[in-house]
Amino acid sequence: MTPSSNPHPALSFDLPKLFQKSGRETLLVDWHIEQLSTSYSNAQHALGELHAETSGEKVVISGKLFLHWEGPCRRCLEVTIGTLEMDITEVYEDEATEGETFPIPTTETLNLEPMLSEHILLSLPLAPLCSSDCLGPMPQEFPANTNQDVAPEVGIDPRWEALGSMTFDENDAS
Numbered sequence: 001m002t003p004s005s006n007p008h009p010a011l012s013f014d015l016p017k018l019f020q021k022s023g024r025e026t027l028l029v030d031w032h033i034e035q036l037s038t039s040y041s042n043a044q045h046a047l048g049e050l051h052a053e054t055s056g057e058k059v060v061i062s063g064k065l066f067l068h069w070e071g072p073c074r075r076c077l078e079v080t081i082g083t084l085e086m087d088i089t090e091v092y093e094d095e096a097t098e099g100e101t102f103p104i105p106t107t108e109t110l111n112l113e114p115m116l117s118e119h120i121l122l123s124l125p126l127a128p129l130c131s132s133d134c135l136g137p138m139p140q141e142f143p144a145n146t147n148q149d150v151a152p153e154v155g156i157d158p159r160w161e162a163l164g165s166m167t168f169d170e171n172d173a174s
């Protein structure tokens with residue numbers, strides 16, 4: 001990971017400026033993510049461009065982010081990385097609707113981090129795979145998708161047990 005000269009990336013819009021100016025602002029996102037993960041993978045870096053546009057009393061956030069993630073392959077457990085695209089379109093308004101829109105904060109700063117975190121957690125892969133033809137850690141011994149190959153109990157064949165009780169008289173050959 002390349003060192004960032006901006007350890008606290010700006011993920012926010014200045015609301016007074018947004019409403020007083022042209023009503024359009026663009027934010028370049030270059031976010032080295034510290035702690036956003038599920039049990040299966042974690043977010044590393046989000047990169048892209050987001051636009052804020054006022055529409056009456058509302059603010060519409062839209063844009064596309066590329067999310068770099070990392071996590072163990074579900075078959076071989078090797079560390080696997082990947083990139084996915086996230087299309088963002090969200091509305092902020094005074095009377096937010098739960099699960100549909102986000103509230104406009106009473107402060108002057110519209111911080112996008114909670115909304116983006118939600119998107120990221122929903123986008124992270126639940127079953128990372130290093131490659132579509134990954135055969136698992138030991139393809140010879142344990143082929144993927146086979147878990148019932150258990151060797152049968154080894155015992156003595158009853159037909160051979162009879163031989164164990166036979167004795168040979170060495171004197172017969174003389």
Ligand SMILES: [Zn+2]
Nearest residue numbers: 073076130134
């Ligand atoms: Zn794998």
